[in-house]
Amino acid sequence: MVSPGILLVDKPGGLTSHDVVARVRRAFGTRKVGHAGTLDPMATGLLVIGIEGATRLLTYIVGADKTYEATIRLGQATSTDDAEGEVISQTDAADVTASAIEAEIAALTGDISQVPSAVSAIKVDGRRAYDRVRAGEQVELAARDVTVSRFAVLTERRGEGVVDLDVVVDCSSGTYIRALARDLGAGLGVGGHLTALRRSRVGDFDVADAVTVEQLAEAVPMTPAAAAERVLPVLAVTADEARDLRHGKRLSGQAFRLSAQLVAAIDPEGRLVGVVEARGKDLKSAMNMPEEATR
Structure with a gap:
């Protein structure tokens, strides 16, 4: 097994x-x-x-939330907002100043509304957006609210007509770094795209x-328990409580024990029972681990 x-x-x-x-x-x-x-x-x-x-x-x-390390090239826009697409516009970025870059990055930091890249994995009428784009369709995605808590330049390198920025980004789930590169370049009037991307934290x-x-x-x-402890607050439950939760029973009058909306219930043997939530004054399972998954 x-x-x-x-x-x-x-x-x-x-x-x-x-x-x-x-x-x-x-x-x-x-x-x-x-x-x-x-x-x-x-x-x-x-x-x-x-x-x-x-x-x-x-x-x-x-x-x-996630952390990404990325390289953004200013001076070129591409069809996919990254290096895998074709260059669709080129504008000399030599005159773009560090202070202008800093100001535009500040505008893209915090709670922002972002239009995802058209070649994202978002589904449009049941099909991935990138599949529709590859089929020659015009795809326009709705803007979504995301949070960029950190958008910092680590290194700036200037070449012939382009500026390469090594950046680090802390952001909420659903944030597209390609879209940040695109919007940074657009805001500076020279176009931009992503040339490298690495996710370092989830x-x-x-x-x-x-x-x-x-x-x-x-x-x-x-183990499931070790992973759950990194994701959710932990609630220690007795062997009897673990058995009841696994069988779909509520823990009557125990909602006061919750430290958050969702918590990981761990039994006396250190096994993950599941994720529990309040239902009125009771505790109930929002997700039960299969019996074989608790070993």
Whole structure:
């Protein structure tokens, strides 16, 4: 039996997120594998992978804040807002000052409204936007509210007509770094696109703790309980309470024990029972781990 767990994988460039999932399936001998948040083929960095029953935890991970390290090129706009697209406009960025860049970055920091790139994985009438674009369709996506809590320039390099910025971005789930690059260039009047992207953090999961795809055969996933403790506050429950929660029963009058809207219930043996929430004055399961996933 394949042990359930959460595995951190450092995705290399050139592979899709689905490619990595396929390799994890082969390495662990199971079809039940998923991930919390897609990375484009060009991008590298952290993929949070769920195996067997631990895939149920991905729901609570996918919405976590994230950190990206990226390179933005000012002076060129592309059809995909990144280096994989065709250059559709070129404007000399030599006269763009550091102070102008700083001011435009400030405008893209905080709570902002962002139009995702047309080649994103967002579904439009049941089909991915990037599939529609590749089929020659014109795709216009609605703006969405996102939060960029940090958008900082680490290094600035100036070349012939272009400015390359190495940046770090802390942002809410659903933020498109390609769109930040596009909008930064547009705001400066010279166009911009993403030339490199690396995801270094998802919530409390860090790429420094990830394995490479070459290390999958020897990788040991963290247990569902260990992963849940990084995502949610913990509620210790007795063996009787764990049994009742697993059987779908409520814990009468116990809602006062919650420290947050959702918490991870851990039994006396250190196993994840599930995610619990309040229902009136009672506690009930919002998500139960399968019995085999608690071992």
